[in-house]
Amino acid sequence: MLARTADALFWTARYMERADYLARLLETAMRAASLPASYGGSSTEWESAVASAGAAEEFYARYGDATEETVRDWLAFSPDYPSSIRNCLTTARTNARAVRTALTPEMWDAVSDTAVELSRFPARGMDSEELIRFLEWVKGVVRAFDGAARRTMLRNDVYWFVRLGGAIERADNTARILDVKYHILLPEHERVGGSLDYFQWSTILREVSANTAYRWVYRQSVKPWLVADLLILNRQMPRSLASCYEVIARQTDLLAEAYGRRGPSQKQARSILARLTGARIEDIFQSGLHEFITGFLDDNVQLGGSIADQYLT
């Protein structure tokens, strides 16, 4: 396969996954903001949404203030933010178009329609109901794409690159969700384990559609370390870091086998997976969740780089 093709497949999946993440981020912020202020619902949700997206500097340089309008505009529609939902979907489509023959018709349908549909949603002046409809639509598109890939694709390197891109982006997003909530949101005078803290951790669960999963697994009230356990170490949870890395290690292995050559990507993926398998949530909290996440994000970016060097250029 041409490196160029692999690159387009990889990034199509990554951008689709990122669009889903941003849609979830916005939805959560809206939900949080709609709570009474005494509950801790104030402007911080919007700041945290910006920070969660990893786009704080550009955002404040442009808008100055994080409010519902500015954040919505920036994360969902801004042409200047490369990872806004609009840009994600457009870039995914451009990439998919370049490798259209490698995709199944079902997948192409899921991506290609976005161009037309996107233009139907007005960029400005949406009320919350319209915005929610928009976000639902985005999540639906990503589900359709992912589902089409799993149901219809041949299990060869084309499929592996798609899965690899999706899993790497997903791991990155999960880690960011955890990190930002832990450090930015909780005001200093608020107690860890207090009502605001509790509310914020359940927001995380909602953000990744894991509320029910959490109850199934732990059968108790929301506790920070258990939420972190679910999202970092629990292999049953498809969004957890361990689960993403199982997928990543598997796909990189399959690629290595098919191409008859191993390299740094395989080595790094396995070593990260090994660390996640051996880790315990007590230890992670003891040495600092933030430090763990920062380390993980660096590793994940580095692996992205190795994959790019090895296969995509």
Add this chain to the structure above:
Amino acid sequence: MRVHVDYVTRYEYDTPARLIQQVLRMTPRPYDGQHVRDWRVEIDGDGRLRAGEDALGNVVHMLSLAGPVRRLMARVIGEVDTSDTGGMVHGAIERFPPAVFLRETDLTRCDAALHAFAAEVAAKGGSKLDQLHALLGALNEQVAFDTSPTTSTTTAAEAFAMKRGVCQDLSHIFIGAARVMGMPARYVSGHLARSDGEIDQEAGHAWCETYVEDLGWVGFDAANGVCPTDAYVRVAIGLDYLGAAPVRGSRYGGGGEQLDVKLRVTPAGQ
């Protein structure tokens, strides 16, 4: 190197056992030098097999079978990708500080002769790592590999007195001596893909790991006088054989036990 392991243990009892309880430490975990591609533990018979973890981080399967049991087969089958790390063990699960592995156990306790042996090696001086290599060399010279005189309950001191033993005994002597010399040491059970092409083996392999300041845990295979390479599959660790043994168990009834082990360790491409 890709190493394929197929390890079958068969038990047969003249009088059926009423109850069998076993602890299996047969499942490797990954570290920088090894990636577990695939690993399964299979039991023929209706019983409970529950996976868990022990205090040192080994994967443990608890097997319980209510009888009557006339025959039992436990099989582990799996594939591991290994790479040569020069004996260094990084990225493994460490649940305790190294000093825990200074504790002596019944199997590794040193008698006067072993103390003298350790002192003699230590007297040669050099860095900790040099001393360990000296210990490895001296042990290899003085103690011969011999499967006949020792059993699984032979202690380090007994084996050293006979100057004979299998990998288990040599490891115990090495561990005992290293601890006397002030270095934390532990027992490792696992598999060795043999370089002479022999695939069928009678038993698993065992070696040791010693903690060296600034380096971390370093492996030493006392039976072969080398540091572990990519031919080694690291399965479980313990203070001595008992803590890392592939199978430990007890049973009610079941007289006249016959045990049959079939172990095949195959390097890839063979």
